[in-house]
Amino acid sequence: MAWGSNRASQWLAAAALLPLLLFQVHIDEYQTRFDKEKNPVRRAKLMDKLGDLQFEQIRADVRDDDLDRGAKVLDSYVDDCETAHKDLKGTGADAERKPDGFKQLQVSVRANLLRLDKMMTDIDAEERKPFLTAKKKLEDLDKELIHELFPRQPDGEARDNKKEKK
Secondary structure, rough: OOOEEEEEEEEHHHHHHHHHHHHHHHHHHHHHHHHHOOHHHHHHHHHHHHHHHHHHHHHHHOOOOOHHHHHHHHHHHHHHHHHHHHHHHHOOOOOOOOOOOOOHHHHHHHHHHHHHHHHHOOOOOHHOOOHHHHHHHHHHHHHHHHHHHHHOOOOHHHHHHHHOOO
């Protein structure tokens, strides 16, 4: 009987790992699509789904206290966003007139910044450094994308200076 119960526990363990393995295959599939995509707009649009998957993985890693892996996945997301942005800018497209790609990338970055803020409350202060570094890069990218999409908006510094003069 011990053999049967051991086998049953092995099946249960395998069944518990199966969703994690399938999830990782899904991330790898989207990462491969992103890496192979030559069209910058389609590449930026892939960031929405790829980012969702990466952040689900980061959330699981934080929950499981695997912060090193979570930070690596977050760095991968940041790198993918920066690559997509660089490729979009490389087309010479005016983001204000042709926002396709820029807009989707900005929405993904903004949504995932909010997710990151929520996750960081579950991370001890002394272990947050890699997450804070990635957050800063994403905030800078978000600001740049907003400025590219809406270049006629007053600069934040100019608005702040006007408030101080009053």
